[in-house]
Each structure stands twice: as C-alpha cells, then as structure tokens.
Amino acid sequence: MAITDTPALRSFIACAHNGWLQGWHERNGGNLSYRMAAGEAAACRPWFDETGPWLPLGVAAPGLAGEYFAVTGTNRYFQNIKEKPEENIGVAQLNGAGDAYRVVWGLTVGHMPTSEFPTHILNHSVRAAATQGKSRVIYHAHPADVVALTFVLPVTAKAFSRALWQSMTECVVIFPEGVGAVPWMVCGGADIARATAREMERFAAVIWGQHGIFCAGEDFDSTFGLLHAIDKAAGILLKVMATGLPVQQTITDDNLRAIGGAFGLRINEEFLDGSAVFH
Numbered sequence: 308m309a310i311t312d313t314p315a316l317r318s319f320i321a322c323a324h325n326g327w328l329q330g331w332h333e334r335n336g337g338n339l340s341y342r343m344a345a346g347e348a349a350a351c352r353p354w355f356d357e358t359g360p361w362l363p364l365g366v367a368a369p370g371l372a373g374e375y376f377a378v379t380g381t382n383r384y385f386q387n388i389k390e391k392p393e394e395n396i397g398v399a400q401l402n403g404a405g406d407a408y409r410v411v412w413g414l415t416v417g418h419m420p421t422s423e424f425p426t427h428i429l430n431h432s433v434r435a436a437a438t439q440g441k442s443r444v445i446y447h448a449h450p451a452d453v454v455a456l457t458f459v460l461p462v463t464a465k466a467f468s469r470a471l472w473q474s475m476t477e478c479v480v481i482f483p484e485g486v487g488a489v490p491w492m493v494c495g496g497a498d499i500a501r502a503t504a505r506e507m508e509r510f511a512a513v514i515w516g517q518h519g520i521f522c523a524g525e526d527f528d529s530t531f532g533l534l535h536a537i538d539k540a541a542g543i544l545l546k547v548m549a550t551g552l553p554v555q556q557t558i559t560d561d562n563l564r565a566i567g568g569a570f571g572l573r574i575n576e577e578f579l580d581g582s583a584v585f586h
Contacts, residue, residue: 309354310351310354310412311392311393313347313350313351314347315341315343315344315347315350315351315377316351316377316392316396318526318527319339319341319377319396319527320388320389320392320396321527322339322444322446322527322530322531323339323379323385323388323389323396324385324388324389325531326339326385326446326448326531326534327385327386327388327389329448329450329535329538330450330451331385331448331449331450331534331538332384332385332386332448332449333449334384335382335383335384336385336448336449336519337379337385337446337447337448337449337519338378338379338421338423338424338427338447339378339379339444339445339446339447340376340377340378340379340420340421340424340427340431340444340445341376341377341378341443341444341445341527342371342374342375342376342431342435342442342443342444343374343375343376343377343398343443344443347375348374348375351375351398351412354412355398355411355412356411356412357400357409357411359409359410359411360409361402361407361408361409362407362408362409362419363406363407364401364405364406364407364408364424364425364428365425365496365497365500366406366425366428366429366497366500366501367404367405367406368401368405368406368428368429368431368432369404369405369406370405370432370435370436371401371405371428371431371432371435372401372402372403372404372405373400373401373402373403374400374401375398375399375400375411376398376399376400376401376408376420376427376428376431377396377397377398378396378397378398378399378420378421378424378427379395379396379420379421380394380395380396380397380413380414380416380417380419380420380421381417381419381420381421381422382417383395383396383416383417383421392413393412393413393415394413394414394415394416395413395414395416396413396414397410397411397412397413397414397420398410398411398412398413399411399420399424401428405428405432408420408424422494422495423447423494423495423500425496425497425500426447426495426499426500426503426504426521427445427447428500429500429501429503429504430445430500430503430504430507430521430523431443431445431523432504433504433507433508434507434511434523437507437508437509438525441525442511442523442524442525443524443525443526444522444523444524444525444526444527444529444530445521445522445523445530446521446522446523446524446530446531446534447519447520447521447522448519448520448522448534449518449519449520450519450520450534450537450538450541452538452541452542452544452545453514453519453520453537453538453541454517454518454519455541455545456470456514456541456544456545457514457515457516457517457518458517459548462488462489462490462491462514462516463488464485464486464487464488464506464509464510464578465485465577465578466488467485467486467488467514468482468485468486468575468578469578470540470544471486471537471540471541471544472485472558472563472578473557473558474540474541474543474544474547474558475536475539475540475543476558476566477536478536478537478540479558479563479566479567479572479574480566480570480572481532481533481536482510482511482512482533482536482537483567483572483573483574483575484509484510484511484575485509485510485575485577485578486510486512486513486514486537487503487506487507487509487510487512487513487514488506488513488514488515488516489502489503489506489513489514489515489516490516491515491516491517491518492515492516494515494518499515503515503521507521507523511523511524511533512533512534512537520534520537520538522534522537560579560580560581563579564579
C-alpha cells in the first residue's frame with residue numbers, strides 16, 4: 308500500500324483530476340487543499356518525514372496549530388497529479404503557533420505548496436470556525452465563465468449572488484447565503500488572503516475579479532459540486548446575455564423565497580430587493 312492509496316489522498320487526487328477534466332486549470336492555474344482529520348493524518352504518518360525545517364507562512368492561524376494539510380504544489384499542473392502525485396501534491400504540517408509550516412511528504416518537484424497556501428490556511432481557519440470544524444476542503448479554480456462575468460457584473464456579493472440565483476433554480480438551494488466577492492488584487496500574498504477570509508466568514512464561495520473562485524466545503528464532493536454549480540449558472544447567464552434578446556421571464560425574489568420555504572432554507576434577505584439582473 309502507498310500513501311496515495313489512503314482514502315484521504317485518493318479522494319484528493321480524484322477531485323483534482325475531475326477539475327482538470329472540467330477545464331478549470333490551465334497550465335499551473337488553481338490549487339486545492341484538504342485539512343486532514345486526526346485519524347487520516349495518523350494513517351499517513353508512516354510515510355511522513357517530520358524532520359524538515361519550519362518555513363514562515365506569512366499569516367497566522369493559531370486555531371489550526373499542528374494540523375496537517377494535503378495541498379497542491381507551487382508551479383505544478385493539475386493535469387499531472389493523477390499520474391505523478393508525489394511530484395505535484397504533498398502534505399504540510401503547521402507549527403505550534405500556526406504561522407509556519409513544514410512539508411512532511413511529497414512535493415518532490417518544487418518542494419513548496421502553492422503560492423496561495425497562506426490564503427488556503429486563513430480560509431480553512433475561518434471556515435472551520437464558521438462550521439464548528441466541519442469544513443475541510445478549500446478549492447481554487449479558474450472557470451472561464453465565472454471569470455468572464457467579473458468583466459460585466461459589479462464584483463460584489465450582492466450582484467453575483469442575485470445573478471447566479473436568477474440563472475438556475477438549484478443555485479439558491481445550494482448556496483442560500485449567497486457568494487462573496489473580492490475585486491481584483493495581486494494574487495499569492497497576505498492581502499488577498501485576508502480579503503478572502505473576511506468574505507468566507509459569511510460565504511462558502513468567493514469570486515475573485517478577473518481571476519477565478521474559491522470554494523469551501525465539508526468534503527470533496529460538496530466543494531466540487533458548489534464550484535460546478537456556480538460555473539454552470541455563470542455559463543447560462545452568459546448565454547442569455549449573448550442572445551441580445553429581451554428576457555421574457557426570470558426567477559423573481561418571490562420565487563426565491565418560495566424555494567426557501569419549500570426546502571426549509573434561510574435565504575439571505577440582504578440580497579432580495581426586487582432589482583433585475585437581466586435587462
């Protein structure tokens with residue numbers, strides 16, 4: 308048995324490969340991380356080398372001190388993860404203060420986690436607190452339709468939440484709280500990490516202007532499904548806009564409230580004001 312045969316890493320690799328098949332990961336674009344449960348880390352420990360140096364993270368997440376994270380590597384390609392996982396993904400552990408990490412397995416090429424690792428760690432910390440520890444996955448991808456919408460919609464939580472809700476009925480069921488948004492910022496640093504984390508205090512998905520999306524979830528299926536639904540709704544909206552035809556009907560605020568009542572959901576009333584996304 309190899310470490311990549313353990314359920315946690317097997318699911319990690321499958322999720323990454325499915326994202327590649329969706330076309331979300333050009334070149335070395337996107338990244339994925341998973342906060343391992345104690346039992347999962349213990350099952351992987353025979354393959355760990357815990358003698359490496361601690362490297363500064365650039366942010367601090369003391370609530371995650373000592374935890375282990377499966378993570379994609381810097382400048383690595385999602386298309387290669389399935390065939391050569393040890394080169395392209397790894398496991399990193401946080402130190403006792405949650406402000407430094409060391410690689411304990413994998414990343415044999417590049418030797419470092421994704422440059423967005425600080426963003427992942429801050430968002431793991433925020434989502435773990437918001438979900439009583441249930442959230443474990445952070446997934447960043449570059450779906451083209453989502454990125455395209457950031458050129459024609461205001462990059463705000465309200466604008467994107469309403470647009471997506473009104474594009475496909477299932478969206479308000481999948482993310483009744485809405486989605487967050489961060490206007491364009493330089494990627495890979497502490498500033499965008501903190502801006503994203505502020506949005507993730509309320510939302511499991513955050514749009515990045517002219518860049519992509521961050522999604523969080525309890526497991527790989529729910530996180531991938533959230534991202535997939537947002538991408539599909541964005542594509543529907545762009546197709547409608549591209550026709551240039553007047554819209555005859557859409558999903559109204561009262562329709563959205565009716566869905567909430569039918570499914571027992573608390574829809575974010577902050578975003579229900581009767582304004583039209585489609586013109």
